[in-house]
Amino acid sequence: MTRAGREPVTAGHLGMWLAVTFGLCMITGLISHGIQHPPGWFHWPSRPVNLYRVTQGVHVISGIAAIPLLAAKLWSVAPKLFERPVVRSLPHLLERLSLLVLVTSASFELLTGLFNIAQNYPWNFYFPQVHFAVGWIAVGSLLLHAAVKIPVFRRALGEPREPAAQRGPGRLVSRRGFLGVTALSVGTAVTVTAGMTVPWLREVAVLGTRSRLGAQGLPVNRTAAAAGVLDSAQDTGWRLEVRGPRGVRTFSLPELESFTQFTAELPIACVEGWSQQAVWSGVRLADVLRAVGAPADAQVRVSSLEAAGPYSSSVVAPTHAADPLTLLALRLGGEPLHPDHGFPCRLIAPNRPGVMQTKWLRRVEVL
Incomplete structure (x- = not known):
């Protein structure tokens, strides 16, 4: 046998x-x-x-x-x-x-x-x-x-x-x-x-490597310190540069907050398999793009203060850029973003991998 x-x-x-x-x-x-x-x-x-x-x-x-x-x-x-x-x-x-x-x-x-x-x-x-x-x-x-x-x-x-x-x-x-x-x-x-x-x-999930909560109740893969952006992200002179058909505009944090603010409940879903729902608030990406004359079907690149690394920038397809749930997030759970979650401003869009939800934004440009 x-x-x-x-x-x-x-x-x-x-x-x-x-x-x-x-x-x-x-x-x-x-x-x-x-x-x-x-x-x-x-x-x-x-x-x-x-x-x-x-x-x-x-x-x-x-x-x-x-x-x-x-x-x-x-x-x-x-x-x-x-x-x-x-x-x-x-x-x-x-x-x-x-x-x-x-x-x-x-x-x-x-x-x-x-x-x-x-x-x-x-x-x-x-x-x-x-x-x-x-x-x-x-x-x-x-x-x-x-x-x-x-x-x-x-x-x-x-x-x-x-x-x-x-x-x-x-x-x-x-x-x-x-x-x-x-x-x-x-x-x-x-x-x-x-x-x-x-x-x-x-x-x-005793072996779930990202099941524990981090800053503001949400796991963190890469901290601001690890990305080398802690000082530049907290610099009071920070400005978001937006490039479009009408030229270049820059927005301070108070100027972004002067836009109509929206709230969306969206998950962060990372390639490592962990995901968690969170409530984000900020300005719609589409509203900022309209301020520089971008067409409704614009494809956009967002870039981070993190100068190096494969995920320091990402391209936002027209479908996502025009979606009203796609935000330049300024707040998480009703509070200003923690530096580890992308302060002063980060991208949060529906149905995208976490590595493409670019943090610590410095530039948005219409391609």
């Missing part, structure tokens, strides 16, 4: 579950990448306001769910990895190569993803680009592996359930028991982390 978890039918079921979690993770990851690095054909709407919060939450949660599934899958097929002869035919060679690439790339994606959630980067490469590229390698090798193994999957999944009387004296758990333990592991991993995104699970 084979050991528990190492029957072909078990490997088949685990393969299906892995395909689902990896599929969800890849699709939502492509969405996030497309928003941050949009190709010409890509369009991301400003409504519903919580859409990115959901897609990125699914991305991180499905990736976490895949970790115990991958471990169980490797256990189930471990003996086959050391079979001899190493290569028996061309299809067998393709299957072995695709499996090697799949295991390596999938493990890399899950491991680096976990480090990214914790904002810990013990490497020299730029995480988003490498994570994106290796994700395609993982998906390609998964499709190749699945294509080669389709006949095996079909035979395995068609096997009858194992009667308890046939388990043998060396079997501590049944096939169903092994799959049950795997499912419990997946459920536990998801439960203790999903609270970063799912509010009603926040109290049990």
